Amino acid sequence: MGWATEPMTDRDSTFLRCLTDRVLVFDGAMGTSLHALDLPLSDYRGLENCSEILIETRPDVIEGIHRSFLDVGCDAVETNTFGANRVVLAEYGLADQTYRLNRRAAEIARRACAAAATPDRPRFVVGSVGPGTKLASLRQISYDELHASYLEQMRGLLDGGVDALLIETCQDILQSKAAVQAARDAFAACDRRVPLMVQVTMETTGTMLMGTDIAAAVVALRRSPRWT
Secondary structure, eight states: OEEOOSOOOHHHHHHHHHHHHSOOOBOOOHHHHHHHHTOOGGGGTTOTTOGGGHHHHOHHHHHHHHHHHHHTTOSEEEOSOTTOSHHHHHTTTOGGGHHHHHHHHHHHHHHHHHHHOBTTBOOEEEEEEOOOSOOTTTTSSOHHHHHHHHHHHHHHHHHHTOSEEEEEEEOOHHHHHHHHHHHHHHHHHHTOOOOEEEEEOOOTTSBOTTSOBHHHHHHHHHTSSOBO
16 A cells, blocks of 8 residues: 655656556565674674664665665665664664664665666665554554654655655554654655555454454555545
């Protein structure tokens, strides 16, 4: 499911035009790619499992992973920002670096894509926005706190030059709606609009973790304008 608003820049609209012509192949998982490298804990500054800190400490590694996927023919790479919203980064004492880490991650991916792109084969940077670690439906966090956390993340991604945003693996429809609203507000704040995609995770029960079925999720998300 994807969402787009108008107007967009030429580069932003290229992503949608390419989607109408052919299937766009995305990269593989950043997390497992990083774990496979078995980097020392010092690269993580002692913050175990905080892959986002590698944006600062090992940008060469992050760019290398992007390039490895582009080299085998991927059309789009996702930024190393799955857990880079303020709420998650606060668990590592990095909340004040939210905007900077997201902008830097987008710039790293942008550089890799620029090196691989050709006039007839553009490559795209997709800003990864993960579900976080707290659910609004369980009152672990408020809707407004989630919205503010995502807004800061998305402003960094947009200013860093992403071609699209991907709200990933949503477990809670309130989290999804907060992220979509944050994206719309980030578009307005940055005066730049890009395609927006939303994923929801369905459990073996046939619903999202908090009980929303796919039909209800589609209805809830379609309330945002300009779905394509």
